[in-house]
Amino acid sequence: DGGITQSPKYLFRKEGQNVTLSCEQNLNHDAMYWYRQDPGQGLRLIYYSQIVNDFQKGDIAEGYSVSREKKESFPLTVTSAQKNPTAFYLCASSGWDRRNLAQPQHFGDGTRLSIL
Amino acid sequence: QKEVEQNSGPLSVPEGAIASLNCTYSDRGSQSFFWYRQYSGKSPELIMFIYSNGDKEDGRFTAQLNKASQYVSLLIRDSQPSDSATYLCAVSRGSTLGRLYFGRGTQLTVWP
Numbered sequence: 001d002g003g004i005t006q007s008p009k010y011l012f013r014k015e016g017q018n019v020t021l022s023c024e025q026n027l028n029h030d031a032m033y034w035y036r037q038d039p040g041q042g043l044r045l046i047y048y049s050q051i052v053n054d055f056q057k058g059d060i061a062e063g064y065s066v067s068r069e070k071k072e073s074f075p076l077t078v079t080s081a082q083k084n085p086t087a088f089y090l091c092a093s094s095g096w097d098r099r100n101l102a103q104p105q106h107f108g109d110g111t112r113l114s115i116l
Numbered sequence: 117q118k119e120v121e122q123n124s125g126p127l128s129v130p131e132g133a134i135a136s137l138n139c140t141y142s143d144r145g146s147q148s149f150f151w152y153r154q155y156s157g158k159s160p161e162l163i164m165f166i167y168s169n170g171d172k173e174d175g176r177f178t179a180q181l182n183k184a185s186q187y188v189s190l191l192i193r194d195s196q197p198s199d200s201a202t203y204l205c206a207v208s209r210g211s212t213l214g215r216l217y218f219g220r221g222t223q224l225t226v227w228p
Contacts, residue, residue: 058215100210
């Protein structure tokens with residue numbers, strides 16, 4: 001089945017450690033997105049990518065890094081510079097529309113990151 | 117002013133009633149509008165999207181868009197306890213593959 005796979009489901013980070021969250025999609029979507037969600041909050045955009053080897057900062061990019069070497073993959077690294085990384089991280093993807101209208105974003109099941 | 121605003125709720129309705137969820141947006145040039153449902157501890161799932169003024173119906177759900185007044189709403193008819201969730205409104209300023217702006221969500225509780 002087509003979809004978005006995020007791994008791991010749960011992740012624990014030690015102080016000073018970088019951790020990488022995986023996001024893979026087989027929907028043949030061009031764009032991919034990373035969001036952070038804190039309890040009782042909406043989604044905040046971290047980074048997004050519209051094409052391979054290119055990405056743009058979202059609203060809260062500090063302390064995070066991404067790469068887009070393949071169309072199917074958009075990993076997110078939470079660096080030690082991110083002092084409050086505990087949150088629910090969501091990856092999404094969307095496809096291209098010839099009318100130049102935004103298409104729905106489809107989400108993975110998310111990764112819960114906590115500090116040890 | 118936030119891009120997308122929603123009443124955080126909680127909104128509580130009895131089973132079988134109509135639940136009305138509202139969302140306003142600040143950018144008059146916005147072109148695409150989405151409603152997502154998010155159960156506690158889960159990821160958002162798409163309910164509906166709408167591009168044109170007016171109503172769009174899908175089963176028990178109706179999305180209503182009024183670009184002149186810059187609001188979009190979601191009506192849930194014959195509400196069921198299984199509809200209890202947080203509903204997120206998302207708006208795109210335009211261009212395919214671009215970003216969405218999400219509201220903080222409205223928590224809906226449907227009581228039996």
